[in-house]
Amino acid sequence: MTVRLIMSGALVGQELAAEFGPLPPAFLPVGVQRLYELQLKALAGAGPVHLVLPETFAAPPADLTRLAELGVEIIPAPEGLSLGEAVVYALNTIGAGDVAVHLLHGDTLIAEPPLHDHDVIVAGPRSTEYAWAEMAIDADGRVRSLVNTPAGEEGHEGWPIAAGYFAFASALDLLRALTRERGDFIAGLNHYLAGRAVQAVDAADWLDFGHLTTFFQSRLAVTTARAFNTVRIDGLSARKSSEDAAKIRAEAHWLQAAPPRVQLYCARLVGFGLEQGQAYYETEYEFLPVLSELFVYGAVGRKPWLRILASCEELLRALAATRGGGCGDAALRALAVDKTLARLEAYARAGGVRIDAPLSYAGRPCPSLLEIAERLVPAMDLASGRTACAMHGDLGFSNLLYDSRNRRIKALDPRGAIEQQPSVYGDLRYDLAKLGHSIVGRYDQIVAGRCRLTRDGGDYDLAFEPVACQPWLAAALGDLAVDGVSGLSEPVRAVTVSLFLSMLPLHADRPDRQQAFVANALRLWTELDR
Template identity: 85%
Template sequence: MTVRLIMSGALVGQELAAEFGPLPPSFLPVGAQRLYELQMQALEGAGPVHLVLPEAFAVPEADATRLAELGVEIVLAPDGLKHGEAVVYALNAIGAGDAPVHLLHGDTLIARPPLDVHDVIVAGARSTEYAWAEMEVGADGRTASLVNTPAGEDGHDGWPIAAGYFAFASGLDLLRALTRQRGDFIAGVNHYLAGRPVVAVMAEDWLDFGHLTTYFQSRLAVTTARAFNTVRIDGLTARKSSDDTAKMRAEAHWLQAAPPGVQIYCARLLGFGLEQGRAFYETEYEFLPVLSELFVYGAVGKKPWLRILASCEDFLRALAATRGDSSGDLALRALTADKTIARLEAFARAADVRISEPLTYAGRPCPSLLQIVERLVPAMDLDSGRVACAMHGDFCFSNLLYDSRNRRIKAIDPRGSVDRTPSLYGDLRYDLGKLGHSIVGRYDQIIAGRCRATRDGRAYDLAFDPAACQPWLAEALGDLVVDGVGGLSDPVRAVTVSLFLSMLPLHADRPERQQAFVANALRLWCELDA
């Protein structure tokens, strides 16, 4: 049986670690999943796979479970090994013998790897000036040698590079070669090539996630749009389109009309129009990580996260300083109280759920969902007399990017209206509630399936996977005050609870997610009502 290894036995380099924290390459976030999930999709049908990880890396429980579901066995290699040494260690640890060995580098995604042929190296075209292993290939397709080309050098014209997938027919010959070359992977492969004919096969489609530039280019290639709109990205611009013309017009108007102090934190609008009957607007595409990815899948430390939240605060202050001439209370009522009751009733009809029955959460008696909504209204203080200010309207982690170089967030997808009339204005408490629904509400973990909701009749419970950054962020949000409104003040927390109830009918295709939303709303209500 062929031995298949995904070699991810060392942490990513400094550039990527600065963005995502100290992760093995296969654990890098790519959209709403980790890279290893995409790699396993490409290896589907290949049989058992071993994932080599550094011994010091603590595999999160959710990832250990997911890897087991995918049929992946983890091999922990001692820290500090060279790449070739880690290969030798892994092969010895699993008792590979003389079976064929296929290696996939942990920072590489090969769309259609040669799963059933041996003595093959997948080759690709060089696309950047990073250091690569170039391949000297003869006219007969046989690989003569691999040559390391330093970063910044042109290399050899016409030579492809080793794309990160190696298929060796003899595990013993590979072990001998790597051992003889003292764990130097390239030298070991060259030693193997001297004794066996190995063919170069050009990759049809391959992506490299091993460097900051190639990571974001590769991430772009696998990005998917949300179900309720279409996003077309070409690496220069992002074009968002929808049949809902009013929605597109409102979002574009917001990005265009926002004052300079707000626009500096937002995606730059390039155009708006109609195409084949659909409204669209275009913004400059940003090669930046999304906060939802960092929250769920990243390993960023406390100080970087506090800098991120500080930039969120700066943006909120810029919004609050842009005053309107209408009532913030009326805007907040329209966005929460009125909408939540209508959405909750729609959920009850579609899911055949009784929203007037009392419930329990973690053994604690709770009001019915309908009663909770009714009690949230006075908690929001809708007679505060606050004047409307500029409002993003969907200020949550999935709509926030972060540029670590200038330490500034970039906000995308503003709401643009309260009543479908394009407007900058709304209420600060709604934006803070949206931010809270990511931090204390842990919305992105629910979407990613990083929680376990249980229900027994009218009794609910919910447990989240650990997220090291969450307590830091919750504490910092509690200390945040913008224009006299606390980040975890009662009105803001009431808004956050209402958000989870109002989104219930929007997830009718995922009953397990709806169950988690209900449980989470009960959890947050219990904390508010403590």
């Protein structure tokens, strides 16, 4: 038997907490999942895993369910314990006896850990000037001792560091060593090393998420892109390419032609062209959190979120101040009416779905999807006479980064075209609706699977995991007004509903997600129809 512990019993340090809120390391967001999910994939097939968490941390219900599904037992640890004390506490709580013990630091991901070896420590190269535990190793690979090297010091030439995975053959010997050294993890390991032969094994691939710099470098390594795009990131730039050359050229044109005041809030274009038959453009890569990560998985407080929304408002004002491109109503009709109806028809053809059949939401009768799309048109106020203005066209949370140092968002992936014609211009209501589709539409939670869909024939219901910031973010969006348009005005909310209808054929590879989008469109429609 082997006891496997993921040691995540203390909250992240201040620099990471300032970005993501007070989370245990294993709960940090990495794309559309938490770090623990990646860790458990690496440990798959190795038997039961125990996750040590601070006893004061209230894990969201969806995470408790997910961990239970994965067979993980949570061990709540008292606050203030050192790492060594937390290991002793966890082993005593389990009461496993003298078995093998494998430890993984909660901020570490080892791609191929030595799951079935004992008395080994995974070794890796030192890549930054943070504090690390260096290892003195004999010529035969035996670890003689570990030494803490403070941050900023060069350390010992050629000494590898302990990468965060430790496999001990004897839980009792480990307990004795840590207890003798009063819970000092490194001193306890050195005591263990004095009595047992422990080998260093090189890490095939390991990532450290424990510091701000290493977090973003590590997250870069697990970055994924949507299926219809190819994104290549080298740490300096992000190159987006596609066989859809018109789409790529339109986005590059937008980034190049956007007004200077708008460009302050957008990714910086560094090049574009053709390569191997595909169009591409490159933007400067930003080591910043994505708003979708913060919304779904973060624990950021009210004040930081209001600063984020204030920066979104600044961008919207800069966009609205740039007039031109004809009639805003015409642009909005093309994007929110014509496109939605065409996409609904494509959804019906591809899936053999009836879009003219009446539906219901939580027992309340609703029109068909087609009728909803048609009844949304009057609510959009397409005879407003608004002049077109500069428009990003895809201001959802998944396309917005936030730099907490200068308190400014960075917007990625502009739409760049209306009816396949490159254009910087569009309608403010569409940008506000895209922002609303993340805040009130909760699009990012659906994509992350943090909701529960129930369906009985044509009756749908959708329950979302509670997100602490969502109610007052929605209220703040309602208070936001740009160029006379409220963030939750009827036209904006109507466009938000249409967005969920129009994205249905884009997710044909995920029928479960398509049905969640249908349910969400019905939910938003019933709220608008009231």
